[in-house]
Amino acid sequence: MAEAEQGFDFGTPPPARSEAGKAAGEGHRARLRARLLTGGAEALADYEVLEYLLFAAIPRGDTKPIAKALIAQFGSLAGVLNADPKALQRVKGVGESSAAALKAVAIAARRMARGAIVGKPVLSSWQALLDYLATDMAHLTVERVRVLYLDARNRLIEDHHVGDGSIDEAAIHPREVIRRAMDLGATAMILVHNHPSGSPEPSRADIHITQRIAEAGRLLGVTVHDHVIIGREGHVSLRAKGLI
Incomplete structure (x- = not known):
């Protein structure tokens, strides 16, 4: 019919x-x-x-x-x-x-993409990590902040979605980030966020908050390995730029 x-x-x-x-x-x-x-x-x-x-x-x-x-x-x-x-x-x-x-x-x-990094030392699987982050974040239309918490062997413990919005102290509090690391037993972390504009170049706020968190982490034995910014045009590592 x-x-x-x-x-x-x-x-x-x-x-x-x-x-x-x-x-x-x-x-x-x-x-x-x-x-x-x-x-x-x-x-x-x-x-x-x-x-x-x-x-x-x-x-x-x-x-x-x-x-x-x-x-x-x-x-x-x-x-x-x-x-x-x-x-x-x-x-x-x-x-x-x-x-x-x-x-x-x-x-x-x-x-x-996530399966390529779970259970493996993140620093020795760096390209796999970048592929995972690009797949997940490069085309977001909002700015998203994440913290990857790592154990003593640099394996991923938690991929924590901190929140959406510009990366500043209103969105990401250094004390809270370090406290979560302590609660998880993490010894290191990688900060991640995206730029919906497409360009991954860091802003002053990106650099400032990264340095604040790295300083707080040093006092409590938690290392900030890097802050990776993802955009449609690629990625930027603040560590590679000498900003951490």
């Missing part, structure tokens, strides 16, 4: 053009699948990756225009995957199922 309401006539075969269009669509999906399975990491363009991800939520129809519209709206594949589901659904053709499918991929990517 539902198909009849969509205009299908069960008494006559569908028009030849419709059959040809259906065959072309299935052929396109098959070719895309073959390239995905047999090609390398760059076998598909970003919009084609999205196009393929949308197949599960949109089993019929052309997902290419939707994929291209998503890239245009959010700027990149990463921007799409990190977008809020409600924002995704404002793009024509994207429903709740499509938004959920894309959200699931983003969650999987974060968990894979």
